[in-house]
Every structure is written in structure tokens, then in C-alpha cells.
Amino acid sequence: MIAYVRGKLTYIQDDAIIVDVQGIGYEIICANPYAFQSLEKKDVKIYTYQHVREDAQLLYGFKNQEEKYLFTKLISVSGIGPKGAIAIMASVHVGEFVAAIEREDERFLTSFPGVGKKTARQIILDLKGKLAITTAVNEEQTITDPRLDDAVVQDAKEALKALGYSEKEIKATLPKIQQLETETTDALVRKALALLMKN
Incomplete structure (x- = not known):
């Protein structure tokens, strides 16, 4: 594989x-x-x-391993193939979908293309309580840019935590600052602070 x-x-x-x-x-x-x-x-x-x-x-x-994991679980459900699974994932966040399964929200599940009541019920029966996915954003990023080292990003996160910002605030900002052309932790922190102060 x-x-x-x-x-x-x-x-x-x-x-x-x-x-x-x-x-x-x-x-x-x-x-x-x-x-x-x-x-x-x-x-x-x-x-x-x-x-x-x-x-x-x-x-x-x-984008990340959470999405891939959910995809593999969806195609294990009777009545859902790869095309159907990828169509579902085109319009939903992984955590949101898992939460819907856990609360047995058939109405939410049937809002996706190709998912009727029978398939929604099958998804719940097959997957409820069996998905080892948290609703938090996966910290592992898909995109790799040679201009920005993972260690720099990690150091910037720690610096922002030390300044009193919450994990939620930092995670919301990371996707934006990881696309910036900068190579140092200090520069990354300054950019992140500018974004955080705007919010």
C-alpha cells in the first residue's frame, strides 16, 4: 500500500x-x-x-491521517464505496462527522449525497464508539514547505502558549502562519501575534 x-x-x-x-x-x-x-x-x-x-x-x-482513517472506516460500511466516502468527506469536518455518529444523528448523516436512512443507520451501527478520532484539529500538517521547518513551528507554538494564548487560538492561527515566508521562530511569533490581535 x-x-x-x-x-x-x-x-x-x-x-x-x-x-x-x-x-x-x-x-x-x-x-x-x-x-x-x-x-x-x-x-x-x-x-x-x-x-x-x-x-x-x-x-x-x-490532508491528514484523521481524514484517511475516517475514509477507511467509511468504506468498511456496507453500501459505501470509495466514491461515496470521498463525496461525504468533501463537505464535512472529521470531528463534526464523528460527533454526529456518536449522537446517532441520522438527519445529519442523510444530508450527504448517496446516504439514505438505511445507510445512515448502518454507519451508526458499524462505527459508533469505534472511531479513534478526537474532535480536535490534527496537529500533524499535510503541507510541507522547505522554507519552514517543523521545529520552528513547534517552538513558535510553545512561545505563544507562554504568552498566555490558548491551544484553540494557536491551532486556529497555525494554518495561516505556516504559509508565510519566514525561517525563524521570532518572525513566526510576531506574525502570529499580529493575526491573533486582529481577532
């Missing part, structure tokens, strides 16, 4: 992205390909699930 693909995002299609890995282009089906538009021509890391069938081998891609 191909667990993830790391390379340059070279092209975005309506239902997939193409990632070049040492001259080989991997077509990866994603729930929201255009969510990666700002990363075109940049290095990315996409978590993948390899689906093998008689007439094709397909790669499905995800």
Missing part, C-alpha cells in the same frame, strides 16, 4: 491532483482538489489510500 506521496504538486483537476515524485506523476483523487490551489508548483505531502480493483488501481488523497 502507498501510505503517502511527497513531491511537487504540478496540476489540479476537478476531482484529483497530480503530484510529481522524481519524474513520476501520481494522480490522487481528493475530496476538494482546489483546496490545494495555493500550493501548485510547491512541495506537498498527501496521505493516500490505495484502492485496487480488477480494472484499476486508484489513489485517494487526504
